[in-house]
Amino acid sequence: MLRLYHYWSSVCSQKARLCLAEKSLPWESVHVDLFNFENYQPAYTRLNPKALVPALDHDGRIVIESNVILEYLEDVFPQVWLRPGDAYERSLARLWLFNAEEIAHPNVGVCSHNARHAVRFKSAGISDEVVLRAADQCPNPVVGLRLRRRIEVGVTEADENEAYAKLDYLLDQMERQLEQGPWLAGAQYSLADIGMAPMINRIEVLPRPEIIAAARRPRVADWWQRIQARPAFVEAFSFKNPNADDPVKR
Ligand SMILES: N[C@@H](CCC(=O)N[C@@H](CS)C(=O)NCC(=O)O)C(=O)O
Numbered sequence: 001m002l003r004l005y006h007y008w009s010s011v012c013s014q015k016a017r018l019c020l021a022e023k024s025l026p027w028e029s030v031h032v033d034l035f036n037f038e039n040y041q042p043a044y045t046r047l048n049p050k051a052l053v054p055a056l057d058h059d060g061r062i063v064i065e066s067n068v069i070l071e072y073l074e075d076v077f078p079q080v081w082l083r084p085g086d087a088y089e090r091s092l093a094r095l096w097l098f099n100a101e102e103i104a105h106p107n108v109g110v111c112s113h114n115a116r117h118a119v120r121f122k123s124a125g126i127s128d129e130v131v132l133r134a135a136d137q138c139p140n141p142v143v144g145l146r147l148r149r150r151i152e153v154g155v156t157e158a159d160e161n162e163a164y165a166k167l168d169y170l171l172d173q174m175e176r177q178l179e180q181g182p183w184l185a186g187a188q189y190s191l192a193d194i195g196m197a198p199m200i201n202r203i204e205v206l207p208r209p210e211i212i213a214a215a216r217r218p219r220v221a222d223w224w225q226r227i228q229a230r231p232a233f234v235e236a237f238s239f240k241n242p243n244a245d246d247p248v249k250r
Pocket residue numbers: 010011012013034039051052053054064065066067101143
């Protein structure tokens with residue numbers, strides 16, 4: 001039995017859901033409400049001490065870290081093959097999983113704070129005091145202290161500019177990589193594409209979507225169209241926000 005602990009709009013959760021969908025694997029959903037700080041509660045941190053989603057429970061064994069979850073699913077359910085057979089293309093798949101986590105994820109995180117996260121706290125009437133109390137309860141200092149800083153100091157325009165510059169640099173590499181395409185690791189759709197798809201999906205709803213526009217990066221834009229046309233994408237991204245009052249819909 002596969003059970004995924006996830007949050008509807010979390011990019012890392014979307015990676016796991018996309019992989020499950022590509023492999024047509026049935027799974028049970030446990031939705032962890034990040035904006036209610038359920039991920040900081042002992043019931044969840046017993047499963048994932050990092051206090052982050054996603055976490056995968058496979059017959060009672062817990063796998064954490066989205067890239068590790070993708071590799072695990074590929075090892076255990078190789079019937080639908082998402083890891084290239086060629087060693088060089090496999091290295092590209094690993095490189096793009098790494099790029100998704102090392103560069104894309106933290107920087108879309110910075111750019112998401114003002115545009116999405118702060119807006120949601122405000123609309124739900126969650127005060128700074130409540131957020132700071134939750135941050136202090138988070139057992140993972142990387143996560144708790146980051147949240148505290150985002151409330152106390154905020155994310156400045158300079159922080160956002162820096163994050164967009166890093167995303168721009170990564171997108172340049174992606175545009176070049178896709179010259180060897182059609183997919184990020186070469187001929188075959190792979191874990192590399194799964195790693196990057198949620199990041200591009202997020203960039204599209206952030207304040208500077210022009211960085212993935214066809215006029216600017218035609219290969220990235222074309223790849224993004226092909227990603228969205230896949231039935232697994234439609235399935236994985238159809239998991240909607242259970243909170244109808246939340247202003248963020250995608
Ligand atoms: N490296 C981790 C990162 C996981 C992560 O940062 N998850 C975010 C959602 S995409 C989260 O749980 N954030 C909650 C928080 O910061 O409180 C992975 O790839 O699984």
